Amino acid sequence: MLNERTRQYLQDNREHHLHKLFELIRIPSVSKWEDEGCQWAAGWLAWYLKELGMDVEVVGGHRRPNVIASMHVRDDIPTVLFYGHYDVQPVDPWDQWQSPPFDPQVRDGWIYARGADDDKGQLFTHLMAIDAHMKTDGLPVNVKLLLEGEEELGSPCLERFLQDHKDRLACDVAVVSDSSFFAADVPSITYGFRGLICLELTLTGANRDLHSGHYGGAVANPADVMARLIGEMHDERGQVTLDGFYKDVFDATEQEIHAWAKLGFDEAAYAADLGVEALGGGEHGRWVLERIWGRPTIDCNGMSSGVTGHNSKTIIPASAEAEVSIRLVPDQDTDKIEQTFRRFVEARVPPGIKVDIRTIAKARPLRLNWGSPAMRTAAMAYEDAFGKEPVFIRSGCSVPVTELIDRILEADQALMSFGLPEDRLHSPNERFPLKQLYRGAVAVASFMQNYPGMKMAYDR
Amino acid sequence: MLNERTRQYLQDNREHHLHKLFELIRIPSVSKWEDEGCQWAAGWLAWYLKELGMDVEVVGGHRRPNVIASMHVRDDIPTVLFYGHYDVQPVDPWDQWQSPPFDPQVRDGWIYARGADDDKGQLFTHLMAIDAHMKTDGLPVNVKLLLEGEEELGSPCLERFLQDHKDRLACDVAVVSDSSFFAADVPSITYGFRGLICLELTLTGANRDLHSGHYGGAVANPADVMARLIGEMHDERGQVTLDGFYKDVFDATEQEIHAWAKLGFDEAAYAADLGVEALGGGEHGRWVLERIWGRPTIDCNGMSSGVTGHNSKTIIPASAEAEVSIRLVPDQDTDKIEQTFRRFVEARVPPGIKVDIRTIAKARPLRLNWGSPAMRTAAMAYEDAFGKEPVFIRSGCSVPVTELIDRILEADQALMSFGLPEDRLHSPNERFPLKQLYRGAVAVASFMQNYPGMKMAYDR
Numbered sequence: 011m012l013n014e015r016t017r018q019y020l021q022d023n024r025e026h027h028l029h030k031l032f033e034l035i036r037i038p039s040v041s042k043w044e045d046e047g048c049q050w051a052a053g054w055l056a057w058y059l060k061e062l063g064m065d066v067e068v069v070g071g072h073r074r075p076n077v078i079a080s081m082h083v084r085d086d087i088p089t090v091l092f093y094g095h096y097d098v099q100p101v102d103p104w105d106q107w108q109s110p111p112f113d114p115q116v117r118d119g120w121i122y123a124r125g126a127d128d129d130k131g132q133l134f135t136h137l138m139a140i141d142a143h144m145k146t147d148g149l150p151v152n153v154k155l156l157l158e159g160e161e162e163l164g165s166p167c168l169e170r171f172l173q174d175h176k177d178r179l180a181c182d183v184a185v186v187s188d189s190s191f192f193a194a195d196v197p198s199i200t201y202g203f204r205g206l207i208c209l210e211l212t213l214t215g216a217n218r219d220l221h222s223g224h225y226g227g228a229v230a231n232p233a234d235v236m237a238r239l240i241g242e243m244h245d246e247r248g249q250v251t252l253d254g255f256y257k258d259v260f261d262a263t264e265q266e267i268h269a270w271a272k273l274g275f276d277e278a279a280y281a282a283d284l285g286v287e288a289l290g291g292g293e294h295g296r297w298v299l300e301r302i303w304g305r306p307t308i309d310c311n312g313m314s315s316g317v318t319g320h321n322s323k324t325i326i327p328a329s330a331e332a333e334v335s336i337r338l339v340p341d342q343d344t345d346k347i348e349q350t351f352r353r354f355v356e357a358r359v360p361p362g363i364k365v366d367i368r369t370i371a372k373a374r375p376l377r378l379n380w381g382s383p384a385m386r387t388a389a390m391a392y393e394d395a396f397g398k399e400p401v402f403i404r405s406g407c408s409v410p411v412t413e414l415i416d417r418i419l420e421a422d423q424a425l426m427s428f429g430l431p432e433d434r435l436h437s438p439n440e441r442f443p444l445k446q447l448y449r450g451a452v453a454v455a456s457f458m459q460n461y462p463g464m465k466m467a468y469d470r
Numbered sequence: 471m472l473n474e475r476t477r478q479y480l481q482d483n484r485e486h487h488l489h490k491l492f493e494l495i496r497i498p499s500v501s502k503w504e505d506e507g508c509q510w511a512a513g514w515l516a517w518y519l520k521e522l523g524m525d526v527e528v529v530g531g532h533r534r535p536n537v538i539a540s541m542h543v544r545d546d547i548p549t550v551l552f553y554g555h556y557d558v559q560p561v562d563p564w565d566q567w568q569s570p571p572f573d574p575q576v577r578d579g580w581i582y583a584r585g586a587d588d589d590k591g592q593l594f595t596h597l598m599a600i601d602a603h604m605k606t607d608g609l610p611v612n613v614k615l616l617l618e619g620e621e622e623l624g625s626p627c628l629e630r631f632l633q634d635h636k637d638r639l640a641c642d643v644a645v646v647s648d649s650s651f652f653a654a655d656v657p658s659i660t661y662g663f664r665g666l667i668c669l670e671l672t673l674t675g676a677n678r679d680l681h682s683g684h685y686g687g688a689v690a691n692p693a694d695v696m697a698r699l700i701g702e703m704h705d706e707r708g709q710v711t712l713d714g715f716y717k718d719v720f721d722a723t724e725q726e727i728h729a730w731a732k733l734g735f736d737e738a739a740y741a742a743d744l745g746v747e748a749l750g751g752g753e754h755g756r757w758v759l760e761r762i763w764g765r766p767t768i769d770c771n772g773m774s775s776g777v778t779g780h781n782s783k784t785i786i787p788a789s790a791e792a793e794v795s796i797r798l799v800p801d802q803d804t805d806k807i808e809q810t811f812r813r814f815v816e817a818r819v820p821p822g823i824k825v826d827i828r829t830i831a832k833a834r835p836l837r838l839n840w841g842s843p844a845m846r847t848a849a850m851a852y853e854d855a856f857g858k859e860p861v862f863i864r865s866g867c868s869v870p871v872t873e874l875i876d877r878i879l880e881a882d883q884a885l886m887s888f889g890l891p892e893d894r895l896h897s898p899n900e901r902f903p904l905k906q907l908y909r910g911a912v913a914v915a916s917f918m919q920n921y922p923g924m925k926m927a928y929d930r
Contacts, residue, residue: 077520094710100781102781155841206683208508216744216746217746219897222767223797224799225744226762227762227767228752230744233700233772234700234701235774237792238700240697240700241701285678288821288823290689291686291690301688302686302688307687310776312693312775312777312787313696313697313790316771317793320502320790322670322771323771324769324795325896326751332697337682358768360748360750362747364748405683406686406687407684408682434678436679436783436785437681
């Protein structure tokens with residue numbers, strides 16, 4: 011149990027913490043926009059962490075720097091590394107927001123804003139817990155922080171960064187909060203993420219848009235070719251057709267499938283929330299949670315060619331663009347799958363069409379052990395904050411840092427996430443419940459207090 | 471041969487006619503834009519034709535009216551109906567124009583502007599010829615004019631209009647100038663057009679864009695489904711896979727293929743102009759001119775789903791749109807093919823996706839007899855104006871009015887077109903050579919003078 015003084019401090023400072031979080035949310039730190047937003051947010055965080063009394067450095071001269079902070083208490087207590095990211099997704103379609111995306115508003119107990127959950131709201135639970143310990147009984151652990159500005163771009167520089175700063179970021183355990191509960195009343199700890207390869211395809215045909223009457227039948231049409239190669243990525247049973255795509259898949263164990271089945275997943279409610287008649291995605295014949303958590307997938311994220319709608323023209327477009335994301339599971343090899351994908355595309359490009367394939371992001375899949383001291387402490391902390399034993403789940407998402415922490419820093423990890431499935435991540439009207447923010451901070455504070463004892467018990 | 475006085479009048483009034491044409495081109499009559507541009511252009515034409523002394527009516531209360539004009543000379547001479555359209559294609563991408571699209575400029579003997587060729591420039595050859603006869607020896611034929619404002623939308627109301635005004639538009643022969651020479655130095659008369667079905671597809675999945683990690687594998691992805699169904703419209707040999715698509719195709723005759731082979735079509739130069747390495751479109755194993763003129767095709771004209779490029783996001787898009795144009799040849803049935811297409815699409819939409827198919831435009835294919843009095847007179851007129859016997863060609867394009875004149879007005883037709891293949895129709899930097907404008911007017915005037923005699927010879 012978290013000590014009473016720290017708990018009370020969190021209770022008494024809710025308004026203050028919310029006020030600070032809103033200051034951060036108001037900074038439009040969209041990493042895709044390549045403007046000054048991310049530098050501004052990094053600066054704000056540096057200032058705030060200094061005010062808390064930490065040593066802070068903003069590292070990286072580029073436009074989306076990392077913020078590193080630390081406070082060393084004693085050598086004989088463990089060190090916890092907190093990871094969060096301050097960059098957010100773009101906000102279009104703008105017209106679907108009920109309130110401006112960078113003007114946080116509280117309605118019916120929810121904070122509405124881009125980044126309210128992902129990840130400004132969630133990383134703030136760390137800052138609140140650290141603040142609470144500092145202002146009451148003092149930090150029970152040494153603290154390090156790594157706040158990234160390129161997570162929504164797929165953390166392209168993070169691997170190199172962790173390698174370069176391996177000693178400086180060395181820790182016993184890392185706390186990452188960038189995922190979500192299984193359901194609103196089901197506290198959940200994530201023990202696995204899918205990997206990701208994000209690719210941009212450009213096909214170029216003639217040197218200009220051509221009249222589809224004059225030229226239809228003469229030249230290969232980049233839109234048709236793009237459609238064809240995206241269409242051929244799946245067969246009629248929803249299986250990915252890339253050569254050997256499933257070869258290295260480590261299937262979910264019986265124990266996992268059994269645990270997932272007990273979660274009470276309500277397919278009908280899930281479909282109703284999405285407004286679809288049926289859950290027609292993924293591989294036929296597999297259960298939906300297995301398809302999302304335990305199986306790799308490919309999705310076209312966007313396509314653009316010619317003109318559609320009001321200004322449409324009967325042309326053969328000069329080019330076609332598409333973005334594709336591949337979600338991987340253990341033990342698929344990210345590089346191998348990327349090469350397979352490139353070969354798949356190149357083999358399908360006919361004479362008269364040029365292809366350009368750009369890899370935008372890559373992250374390896376991860377699956378952690380539920381029985382580690384970090385996971386056990388996290389489970390206790392959840393019970394403390396939410397009054398319920400948590401479930402252990404996997405996520406279909408990709409949080410590149412978790413795999414890098416595992417591989418490069420070789421630290422134990424507690425993936426303590428407080429988002430809810432209905433928080434509309436990456437979508438208009440993103441939101442985060444105030445309750446999850448406040449209880450999340452209690453959970454993190456509880457974790458910090460109890461981890462040293464748990465670690466000692468395991469080490470013995 | 472055209473009489474000397476009329477020829478001289480055309481020569482002397484080049485500046486004046488060009489000045490008038492520029493007035494018309496400056497009106498941005500983009501039928502897609504649904505603004506006042508088309509009404510403005512119709513009004514200008516009505517005013518100009520009245521000034522020439524014709525009876526004029528602007529018909530149709532909607533935004534893109536038809537302009538009808540006539541001048542009856544005597545009952546014992548034939549009546550010629552001139553058709554042209556004053557509406558033009560949209561102009562995007564705007565940034566690729568070297569001069570503003572609605573500010574006509576002459577550079578190196580070409581008029582540069584949207585509509586310079588298609589069809590303002592070409593229809594002006596009719597007005598110039600009519601003006602020349604009127605101002606010199608008087609009209610040798612009765613004249614009617616039909617100037618349309620919806621051709622670039624596929625003439626959706628024209629069939630009904632011709633049926634409603636059948637008596638008023640009755641004529642012996644129609645002159646249509648809305649196509650092009652086979653090559654710059656090859657005067658050409660078109661005797662066939664492909665038909666057209668233009669369709670807009672919209673697929674809708676979830677009620678919002680979804681995170682491709684959270685939901686990838688759960689729900690059917692409208693972008694993937696759209697890609698798949700567009701991709702499946704062709705097989706790996708470039709054949710259209712729609713059920714019975716080729717069943718009613720009346721293949722080009724040996725005589726036609728023989729005539730086309732003599733045209734000296736230069737595949738390498740054609741590919742070089744388009745900037746492609748190979749002409750990889752259409753059905754494998756058929757010659758490119760046959761593919762364009764004699765075979766039906768399907769092209770995707772545009773696709774749009776999610777976001778690509780700078781603001782791309784790893785989402786499963788909520789919807790996908792595409793526009794598809796089908797080009798038909800005799801004796802394919804437009805309605806039957808449309809139904810086949812709808813069934814093809816509907817059969818490929820999985821659970822969880824809704825489909826909407828909207829038919830935007832439809833026109834039947836046409837193939838005329840080269841030996842008619844109109845065609846023969848036109849051939850003489852070309853020799854008169856261009857000093858060369860014309861070739862007879864087909865076009866891959868669709869000019870709906872020609873099939874309607876054939877079927878509803880049951881009139882003979884002379885498809886006297888003066889555009890060049892390099893005029894960049896529907897593309898940025900559309901252009902039209904001054905030489906084609908001036909010689910085209912001579913050809914039309916010559917046709918008017920010689921048609922009565924030719925008709926009498928045939929009638930005898």
